[in-house]
Amino acid sequence: MTLKNPICVALDTPELARALELAKLLQGYVGMVKIGMEFFYAHGAKGYEALGAAGIPIFLDMKLHDIPNTVAQGLRSLLKLAPAPVITNVHATGGMDMMKAAREAVGSETNLIAVTILTSLSNEDLWATGFTRNQKTDDQALRLAELAHLAGLDGVVCSPLDLQNIRTKLPRKFLTVVPGIRPVDASAHDQKRVATPKSAVDAGADVLVIGRAITGAADPALAAQSILESLR
Numbered sequence: 001m002t003l004k005n006p007i008c009v010a011l012d013t014p015e016l017a018r019a020l021e022l023a024k025l026l027q028g029y030v031g032m033v034k035i036g037m038e039f040f041y042a043h044g045a046k047g048y049e050a051l052g053a054a055g056i057p058i059f060l061d062m063k064l065h066d067i068p069n070t071v072a073q074g075l076r077s078l079l080k081l082a083p084a085p086v087i088t089n090v091h092a093t094g095g096m097d098m099m100k101a102a103r104e105a106v107g108s109e110t111n112l113i114a115v116t117i118l119t120s121l122s123n124e125d126l127w128a129t130g131f132t133r134n135q136k137t138d139d140q141a142l143r144l145a146e147l148a149h150l151a152g153l154d155g156v157v158c159s160p161l162d163l164q165n166i167r168t169k170l171p172r173k174f175l176t177v178v179p180g181i182r183p184v185d186a187s188a189h190d191q192k193r194v195a196t197p198k199s200a201v202d203a204g205a206d207v208l209v210i211g212r213a214i215t216g217a218a219d220p221a222l223a224a225q226s227i228l229e230s231l232r
Contacts, residue, residue, distance in 0.1 A: 001086075001087075001111055001154070001155075001175055001206065003031040003032075003206070003207065004031065005029075005030060005031035005228060006031055006201065006205070006206060006207055006208050006231070007029075007030040007031055007197075007208050007210060007214075007224055007227060007228060008030065008031060008032045008033065008034050008059055008177070008207050008208060008209045008210070009022070009026055009030045009032075009033050009034065009210055009211065009214050009215065009220075009224065010033075010034045010036070010061075010179075010209055010210065010211035010215070011023070011033050011034065011035050011039060011051075011215065012036065012038050012039070012211055012215075013038065013039060013215070014038050014039060014041075014042040014043075016039075016042070016043050016047050016050065019033075019035070019039060019047075019051055020050060020051060020054060022215055022220060023051055023054040023056050024054055025220050025221050026056070026214070026220055026221055026224055027054070027055070027056055029220075029221045029224040029225055029228070030056075030214075030224050031057065031207070032056065032057035032058060032059055032086055032087075032207075033051070033056050033057070033058055033059070034058075034059040034061050034209055035048065035051065035058060035059075035060060035061065036060075036061035036062065036063070037061075037062065037063075040060070040062065045081055048060070048081050049081060049082060052081070052082065052083045057086040058083070058085045058086060059085060059086060059087040059088070059177070059207075059209075060078060060081075060085035060087070060088045060089075061088075061089060062074075062078065062088065062089065063089055063090065063091055063115055064089070064090045064091070064094075064102070065090065065091035065093065065094045065098075066094070066098070067098065068094075068097045068098045068100070068101035068102075069101065071090055071094065071098050071101060071102050071105075072101040072102060072104065072105040073105070075088065075090075075102055075105040075106055075112075076105050079105070079106060079107070079110060084109050084110050085110050086110065086111060087110065087111045087112075087113060087175075087177065087207075088106070088110055088111075088112060088113075089112070089113045089114060089115055089157060089177075090102045090112070090114055090115070091114065091115045092114035092115060092116055092144035092145070092147055092148050092156065093144065095147075096147060096150065096151055099114060099147070099148060099151035099152075099153055100151050100152065102151075102153075103151060103152045103153060111154040111155065111175060112153050112154055113148070113153060113154055113155040113156055113157055113175060113177055114144065114145075114147075114148035114151075114153050114155075114156050114157070115156070115157040116140070116141040116144040116145055116148075116156050116157060116158045116159075116162065117137045117140055117141045117144070117158070117159065117162065119159045119179050119180035121137065122137065123136050123137055126140065137159065137161070137162065138159075138161060138162045138164075138165050139165075141156075141158050141159065141162035141165070141166070142162065142165040142166055142169060144156070145158065145162075145166045145169075145170060145174075146169065146170065149170055149171075149174055154174070154175050155174050155175025155176055155177060155206070156174070156175070156176060156177070157177045157178070157179065157209075158176055158177075158178060159178070159179075159180050160178050160180055160181065160195035160199065160200040160203060160205060161180075161195065163176060163178065163200065163203040163204050163205060164203060164204075166204075167203065167204035172204075175206050175207070176204060176205050176206050176207070177205075177206065177207040177209060178195075178200050178205040178206075178207065178208055178209060179209040180195065181195065181196070181197050181200055181205075181208045181209060181210045181213075182195070182196065182213060183196060183197065183213050183226075183227060183230070196230075197210070197227050197230055197231055198230050198231055201231050208227075210224075210227065213227070214227070
């Protein structure tokens with residue numbers, strides 16, 4: 001997957017009018033928009049298709065995680081949406097069988113990627129869930145990325161701090177979608193493992209997921225343009 005513009009703006013809002021307004025404002029300034037649970041649970045297929053009618057590519061971020069058959073059937077339902085999402089995802093911790101079932105359910109028109117370790121989680125957070133102290137976020141992210149690759153997925157969602165290992169161990173065409181992107185002067189908010197847009201791209205990020213630094217700006221288009229220019 002090749003994007004002229006790697007910026008994917010996260011439209012994390014339950015307000016359909018606001019999401020449509022942002023999509024129109026950012027047309028030509030970002031490569032795609034991401035909508036997830038907050039938007040989709042509020043507006044479902046009709047909201048998705050209203051946004052799709054704006055003509056901007058969509059990353060449908062639903063992070064499916066269940067038994068293989070349930071995930072596969074869920075994806076088949078989601079992929080009836082029009083236009084089809086450019087990217088959708090599952091959780092890699094669902095395991096090999098679940099990811100293979102997801103792969104079979106998703107055609108070539110949509111890139112299927114797997115979430116590795118959320119950027120809101122630190123090493124201490126992993127250890128609190130039962131991981132041993134020699135298991136760190138970057139090691140676990142790499143293991144899950146390798147599993148996703150073996151399952152035939154197109155790429156992963158990973159922290160910018162996990163990119164080096166993934167880029168070293170996996171093929172360059174393996175897609176890396178990277179949240180936790182913050183311009184130098186922006187707050188980290190609820191993210192713990194973050195990086196600037198330029199440092200993430202230099203480390204090998206293909207898609208930069210950026211939310212409040214753009215959507216919360218007084219001029220979202222100008223904010224997106226400024227970030228894009230910082231990558232050159």
